[in-house]
Amino acid sequence: MPFAINFPVIDPVIFAIGPFAVRWYxxxxxxxLIGGWLLMRRLVATPALWGDIRRPSRNDLDDLLVYVALGVVLGGRLGYVLFYNFSYYIHAPAEIFAVWRGGMSFHGGLFGAIAAIILFGRARNLPVMPLFDLAGTVAPIGLFFGRIxxxxNDELWGRPAPDVPWAVVFPSGGPVPRHPSQLYEAFAEGILLFLIVALVVRIAGYRRPGLVAGVFGAGYAVARATCEFFREPDPQLGFLFGRDVTALQGGVTMGMLLSLPLFIAGLWLIVWALRRPPLQAGAVPSAAVAGDGAKPAKDQPV
Structure with missing residues (x-):
């Protein structure tokens, strides 16, 4: 029998008080969300990263957190319903609201967050692209903890891997040793992508609006598509097409398909940002980050 690691069973419920339960997910x-908010507050307080572009105040970020949280949850749920299990929910629409039973899509959550950021930027008369750059900087934090x-939760496990020494036998995945693809994604989409984006911020700051967001989008698409080769496709979908044509005897999954337009959009943003002259690096009036809502001298919406 091939070597495999037994799944470290952890109760998905941290604690419960009557009908109220706090879950790891x-x-x-x-x-x-809170980790990203705290990091954004630190980033907007660093004038050298911004040049002459207008950046949100810390008070703005407090409200942005609410917008993005709603966008992520609503978009993530709607994305799962539309992209991953539409045939089920069309016959049981009441189940759409049963979010405690699981079922969220990153791509849907991303589109929800994008819509929330656009609405917030217009409501506050803030340039939208720097907000996207901020969100792209901190998004890997949420991706890391989400994959953990x-x-x-013993879900989204990987494909059979009988010859891999770190393969895990998941309780809901049968007796077959499998790739711990959730941990692969936690590393690739979380740790590695965070380091790449942080390096771009360190080198270029936010003086080329759209660059950081583009790096995040293209980087996530590559990381997700790569990890999909090790992840078992959703049972209700399976492989969409191309079965048994890849080196890993798989095919194209929904995660790969949804990552393609994100990759293209990310590359477009990178090229667009690099073709524009960087904004000058210089101090911005402290009122921009003091939380009093005052505007800096120059306002360059993007």
Whole structure:
């Protein structure tokens, strides 16, 4: 029998008080959102990263957190319903609201967050592209904790891997040793992508609006599509096409398909940002980050 690691069974519920239960998956969302908010507050307080572009105040970021949280949850749920299990929910529409039973899509959550950021930027008369850059900087934090929660929940496990020494036998995946694809994604979409984006911020700052967002979009698409080769496709969908034509005897999955337009959009943003002259690096009036809502001298919406 091939060697395999037994799944470290962890209760998906951290604690419960009567009908109220706190789950690891919900905690991952909370940590990701709050962690990203705290990092954004630090980034907007660093004038050298911004040049002459107008950046949000810390008070703006407090409200942006609410917008993005709603966009991620609503978009993530709607994306799962439309892209991954539409045939089920069309016959059971009431189940769409049963979010505690699971079923979220990153791509849907991304589109929801994009819509929320656009609405917020217009409501506050803030340039939208720098907000996208900020979101792209901190998004890997939420991705990392979300994938760890997927592992704890014994879901989205990988394809059979009988010859891999670190393969895991998941309780819901049968007796077959499988790739711990959730951990692969936590590393690629979380840690590695965060380091890449952080390096871009360190080198270029936010003086080329759209560059950081483009790097995040293209980087996530590559990381997700690569990890899809090791992840078992959703049972209700399977492989969309191209079965048994890849080196890993698989095919094209929904995750790969949805990542393609994100990759193209990310590359377009990178090229668009690099073809524009960088904004001058210089101090911006402290009122821009003091939380009083005052505007800096120059306002260059993008």
């Amino acid at each position: 919900a905690l991952a969302y909370v940590i990701g 929660a997927n592992f704890i």
